[in-house]
Amino acid sequence: MVERMARECLSVRVRLINRVVTGLYDRALRPFGMRVSQVNILVAVAHGGSARPADVCRALRLEKSTLSRDVELMKGRGWLESDPPAGGRNQVLRITPRGLELLDQMEPAWHEVQAEARRLVGEADVDALRRIADRLRLGGPD
Amino acid sequence: MVERMARECLSVRVRLINRVVTGLYDRALRPFGMRVSQVNILVAVAHGGSARPADVCRALRLEKSTLSRDVELMKGRGWLESDPPAGGRNQVLRITPRGLELLDQMEPAWHEVQAEARRLVGEADVDALRRIADRLRLGGPD
DNA sequence: ATGATTAAGTTGTATATGCGACATATGGCC
DNA sequence: GGCCATATGTCGCATATACAACTTAATCAT
Numbered sequence: 085m086v087e088r089m090a091r092e093c094l095s096v097r098v099r100l101i102n103r104v105v106t107g108l109y110d111r112a113l114r115p116f117g118m119r120v121s122q123v124n125i126l127v128a129v130a131h132g133g134s135a136r137p138a139d140v141c142r143a144l145r146l147e148k149s150t151l152s153r154d155v156e157l158m159k160g161r162g163w164l165e166s167d168p169p170a171g172g173r174n175q176v177l178r179i180t181p182r183g184l185e186l187l188d189q190m191e192p193a194w195h196e197v198q199a200e201a202r203r204l205v206g207e208a209d210v211d212a213l214r215r216i217a218d219r220l221r222l223g224g225p226d
Numbered sequence: 227m228v229e230r231m232a233r234e235c236l237s238v239r240v241r242l243i244n245r246v247v248t249g250l251y252d253r254a255l256r257p258f259g260m261r262v263s264q265v266n267i268l269v270a271v272a273h274g275g276s277a278r279p280a281d282v283c284r285a286l287r288l289e290k291s292t293l294s295r296d297v298e299l300m301k302g303r304g305w306l307e308s309d310p311p312a313g314g315r316n317q318v319l320r321i322t323p324r325g326l327e328l329l330d331q332m333e334p335a336w337h338e339v340q341a342e343a344r345r346l347v348g349e350a351d352v353d354a355l356r357r358i359a360d361r362l363r364l365g366g367p368d
Numbered sequence: 369a370t371g372a373t374t375a376a377g378t379t380g381t382a383t384a385t386g387c388g389a390c391a392t393a394t395g396g397c398c
Numbered sequence: 399g400g401c402c403a404t405a406t407g408t409c410g411c412a413t414a415t416a417c418a419a420c421t422t423a424a425t426c427a428t
Contacts, residue, residue: 085333086326090273093336094343094352095251095262097359100287102244104362107386109237114387120237121414131232138376145242150415152378157413173376173423184228191227194235201236204365205358210236212354216347217239220246223346249416256417263384280406292385294408299383315393315406 105201112197116190118163123194125154126163126187130179137177145221158183247343254339258332260305265336267296268305268329272321279319287363300325 090096109120118126128140137155141148155177158164163183166175179187202210232238251262260268270282279297283290297319300306305325308317321329344352 086269086272086329089265089269089329089336092340093266093269094340094347094355095247096266096269096286097355098244098247099263099266100359101355101362102240103287103385104365105237105240110386119413121241123231124235124238124241127228127231127235127238130228136376141376144238145245147416148377149379149417154414156378175377187228187231194231198234198236204362205236206361209354209358212351213236213239213243213358216351216355217242219348220243220346223246245415252416261383278406283406289386290407291387291409296384298408317407 101205104204108201108204109197112193112200113190115193116186117161118186118190122154122158122163123187123190125151125158126179126183129164129177130184130187134176134178137175140177143221243347246346250343250346251339254335254342255332257335258328259303260328260332264296264300264305265329265332267293267300268321268325271306271319272326272329276318276320279317282319285363 106120113120113123124144125140128143129135137148137151140146141151155164159166162180163186164177165180166177168175205213248262255262255265266286267282270285271277279290279293282288283293297306301308304322305328306319307322308319310317347355
């Protein structure tokens with residue numbers, strides 16, 4: 085039984101891939117003082133100009149409490165702001181000018197690490213990741 | 227720029243996939259009081275009968291300090307033991323009878339969640355995950 | 369309208385994860 | 399044998415992540 089789990093378990097593979105890729109991006113973005121988890125959130129918010137927390141949660145498949153704390157941290161660093169500022173029901177998140185500037189500054193680093201990640205993953209299988217993510221994003225509880 | 231990152235970033239996809247799949251397994255294994263991260267470690271140790279911590283780290287691409295703490299927790303629950311028991315340099319990890327028994331008990335649940343994960347990921351792309359994981363496992367710092 | 373149901377956010381708690389610093393042990397080299 | 403580089407483990411610290419319970423706001427049904 086153990087043999088089969090060791091050989092076939094999807095979770096082992098998915099989680100290993102996540103650790104390696106996350107580490108890759110985190111190291112590349114460290115000079116900017118931001119982690120990839122935070123960049124993901126920042127980009128999700130900035131994508132449409134602004135976004136409600138619940139929308140970001142659905143887009144990234146993130147638990148609301150996780151996002152709540154991440155956002156709090158990023159507000160503290162001046163990368164995000166919300167309207168209204170108090171975390172009521174109808175807040176809208178927005179990226180700050182400082183946050184946007186930082187995103188711009190990390191663009192070259194992002195290109196590099198993205199290329200490296202594609203290489204390590206294998207160009208032939210990059211598309212599979214997109215398909216899988218798209219499928220899982222739809223599959224969820226909404 | 228933000229558009230391109232939102233559309234193409236590999237890390238977003240990999241991390242989303244990880245959250246969804248990890249959540250799937252965690253919910254399925256909750257009745258057994260074990261998380262998928264712990265099952266992964268337990269299986270890695272049990273695979274060869276026993277294993278040194280550093281070997282498990284290499285196999286799963288886990289940071290040594292992460293494993294150290296996870297193992298401590300799992301020892302406390304009686305699923306793992308080490309020889310010698312004090313965490314010196316040459317310890318060897320072993321699964322306990324209780325740990326093995328628990329693995330056996332969760333076999334049906336594992337089969338179910340594995341099938342569900344394959345379905346959600348898409349059978350056509352399951353192999354891509356294996357290839358990617360294999361490539362990343364080799365690419366590392368050894 | 370209003371009461372019930374559901375959605376959205378926050379906070380408490382537990383784990384997972386990695387980095388840096390440290391202690392220690394192993395192995396080669398002279 | 400004694401030394402240095404390296405590998406192994408542990409600990410402090412910061413963050414990410416989810417679940418449960420709670421609060422509050424929106425929606426729906428009558």
